[in-house]
Amino acid sequence: MNILKFHSDEDLAQAGANLVVSLLQSKPKAVLGLATGSSPVGVYEKLVEMYRKGLVSFSKASSFNLDEYVGLPADHPQSYRSFMNQHLFSHIDIDMAATHVPDGNAADLAAECAAYDQMLEDQGPVDLQILGIGSNGHIGFNEPDASLSGGTHVVDLLPGTREANARFFDKPEDVPNQAVTMGIGGILKAKQILLLVRGEAKAEAVRQAIEGPITTQCPASLLQSHPNVVVLLDEGAAKWLK
Incomplete structure (x- = not known):
């Protein structure tokens, strides 16, 4: 792991964006693995800025998102499709048909998971996978468990994860109970992984992910x-690292 610590959120976000832009400049048809949540928002803002300055094009790229809630319509303001449109897709020249987010409203979720994995197999591997981390060590929505799924699957969200995401919804009970998530095996197939973590609340999860034993109780x-993992941390997230 290449671990870098930053004093400012802006510097961290710029470093992450530079990695994406460098990839696209050398490989315009790159496959990007994208994440939602607060961690990558700054990176997406920088990517939009750099696109507007003419420094990068996404026109030949494609993307696969890690996860999506089950039961939220794609146009719901808290769906991850809406998140990606709001923070990135609507502001750059990417072909929307080349952006992929799991369908949490599919009539047959098992078939949707299998189809998503097949698309990843056919169009991948992912060149650069962006990740955040949950305070319990989850990546994507792969929650701590006795065992982890390799492929895309439906997961029951733990109470702590639903509580952490409740700030985005009108009421805590509005947070979906389930999500479709790319599995650990799918994530690890990426050629390079970029882990972005901000805030002292994630410091223990970062310590366990980087310095602790490899265990399904800390998926990260x-x-x-x-x-090939690059880890970008602010001072709070790096607090407990040796």
């Missing part, structure tokens, strides 16, 4: 087995 710890 499996990133230790990947040959």
Whole structure:
């Protein structure tokens, strides 16, 4: 792991955006693995800025998002499709048909998961996978468990995860109970992984992911087995690292 610590959110976001832009400049048809949540928002803002300055084009790129809530319409303001449109897709020249987000409203969710994995197999591998981390060590929506799924699957969200995401909804009970998420195996197939973490609330999860044992009780710890991981941390997130 290449671990970098930053004093400002802006510098962290710029470093993450630079990595994406560098990839697209050398490989315009790159496959991007994208994440939602607060961690990557700054990176997306910088990417939009750099696109508007003419420094990068997304016109030949494609993208796959990690996850989506089950039961939220795609146009719901808290769906991850809406999140991506709001923070990135609507502001750049990417072909919307080349942007992929799991369908949490599919009539047959098992078939949707299998189809998503097949698309990843056919169009991948992902060149650069962006990740955040949950305070319990989850990546995507792969929650701590006795075992983890390799492929895309439906997951029951733990109470702590629903509580953490409740700030985005009108009422805590509005947070969906389930999500469709890319599995750990799918994530680890990416050629390079970019882990973005901000805030002291994530410091213990970061310590366990980077310095702790590899265990399914901290899904992010499996990133230790990947040959090319870049970790960008602010001072709070890096607080407990040796």
